[in-house]
Amino acid sequence: MRTSHHIPDEMLLAYAAGSAPEAWSLIVATHLSLCSDCRAVVGNTEQIGGELLDSLTPETLSEDAFDLLMREIDSQAGKQELPKAPSTQIPSVLPEPLRSYVGGDLHALKWRRLGKGAFHIPIATKDQSAQARLLKVPAGNPVPMHGHNGEELTLVLTGSFTTHQGKFQRGDIEAADDSVEHMPVAGPEEDCICLAVTDAPLKFKSLGARLVQPFIGI
Amino acid sequence: MNLKREIKLSPAAPSYLALVVNNMHAHAGQGGLEQSMAKSGEDAFSADDLVLCLQAVGARQDRAAFRVLFDHFAPRIKAYIIKLGCSHQQAEELAQETMTKVWNKAGQFDAAKAAPSTWMFRIARNLRIDAFRRENHPEFDQNDPSLIPAEERPADQVVEQKQSERQLLAAMAELPEEQMHLLRLSFFQDMSHGAIADHLNIPLGTVKSRLRLAMVKLRKKIDDNDQMQADGLSR
Numbered sequence A: 001m002r003t004s005h006h007i008p009d010e011m012l013l014a015y016a017a018g019s020a021p022e023a024w025s026l027i028v029a030t031h032l033s034l035c036s037d038c039r040a041v042v043g044n045t046e047q048i049g050g051e052l053l054d055s056l057t058p059e060t061l062s063e064d065a066f067d068l069l070m071r072e073i074d075s076q077a078g079k080q081e082l083p084k085a086p087s088t089q090i091p092s093v094l095p096e097p098l099r100s101y102v103g104g105d106l107h108a109l110k111w112r113r114l115g116k117g118a119f120h121i122p123i124a125t126k127d128q129s130a131q132a133r134l135l136k137v138p139a140g141n142p143v144p145m146h147g148h149n150g151e152e153l154t155l156v157l158t159g160s161f162t163t164h165q166g167k168f169q170r171g172d173i174e175a176a177d178d179s180v181e182h183m184p185v186a187g188p189e190e191d192c193i194c195l196a197v198t199d200a201p202l203k204f205k206s207l208g209a210r211l212v213q214p215f216i217g218i
Numbered sequence B: 001m002n003l004k005r006e007i008k009l010s011p012a013a014p015s016y017l018a019l020v021v022n023n024m025h026a027h028a029g030q031g032g033l034e035q036s037m038a039k040s041g042e043d044a045f046s047a048d049d050l051v052l053c054l055q056a057v058g059a060r061q062d063r064a065a066f067r068v069l070f071d072h073f074a075p076r077i078k079a080y081i082i083k084l085g086c087s088h089q090q091a092e093e094l095a096q097e098t099m100t101k102v103w104n105k106a107g108q109f110d111a112a113k114a115a116p117s118t119w120m121f122r123i124a125r126n127l128r129i130d131a132f133r134r135e136n137h138p139e140f141d142q143n144d145p146s147l148i149p150a151e152e153r154p155a156d157q158v159v160e161q162k163q164s165e166r167q168l169l170a171a172m173a174e175l176p177e178e179q180m181h182l183l184r185l186s187f188f189q190d191m192s193h194g195a196i197a198d199h200l201n202i203p204l205g206t207v208k209s210r211l212r213l214a215m216v217k218l219r220k221k222i223d224d225n226d227q228m229q230a231d232g233l234s235r
């Protein structure tokens, strides 16, 4: 099936330019595994990067730069890089690069309880500005109503969820910002597992959810 | 340095590349290398020449071809890193590091998938993210069995790499300057869109909508050209 909800263009641009922090780049790249349309856009955008690079006024290097480089290369002889073999031969639920970030496919995951039957796994990146996490919401359950202090991207990996904007399935991206208050509900067919990235703590509406927030790290 | 190794040019190789390479052989050892390169004008290389050079490095670690790539790209990569706010020394180190990667990875270059400048840009971008932000640039894996492949296009609609480059250049040339400026800021300032908004003193929403507009135009222009091409072929 063809994905119908994509990464916003300006985020694809930030990813291709290299200015998107790592957590955002992780969700973009994972969506790219599942969406050839966005892959094509990123390819074109990187081509713009190449054209811009080519159009820069060259900066002179020191006179011995090439000789130094060849000496360096000769001293590390035999370091030819071959393409990496994929870590698995069978299609997995978690595509790369997400699979490498969490250390394996679904069966390798250690879920942490989040309340209301939901679970999560924070994903470590070197990025301090945004947090990536896997979320698991049981089939048919709602995710508590919340608004946002910043931006949020959510990528569906299993099952589905529905908001007032429609239905989101594997490969689909839901983009939300501080103008959006949404109450996603997981579809009845199976548990909904998502990769979510936020650049600020979520604002939960209910007092109960607000009280547990500091403890669960959302 | 083994400059005696012959660079094998395909019969289709432009004659001036052969000239430059011959020049390099003639002047090597007399310290005239840089001079001959300067005279021939490094900007004279077309993307085709650079493809041949990358392939020569990939296939047989051809040093003369690598020299051509170095003379064309290293000064531009240095300029790219300086634009991102680094010292000349840091920029030169990163340009060197990028060229080392180019040497080691040239065998993976696929001319059907990317232009040399695109390929170089990716390597330089990832290295500078690693060097200055200590972050990775996560990427999809083309060989991952979970990757969903693109739908096959009818043969007469397949756009060749070279043609898509021309289309992109044409599309970029038609972008209004304010959109081009934002694109350049995105690529060369390592700024978030919020930081760009502060820098230009315009609302974040305006930055995003202008960038979206630019992307939509680039996309549309390329699609139109694809369509024209497809129509042209079927007529």
Ligand SMILES: [Zn+2]
Pocket (backbone or CB within 6 Å): A003, A005, A006, A007, A031, A035, A036, A037, A038, A039
């Ligand atoms: Zn997409």
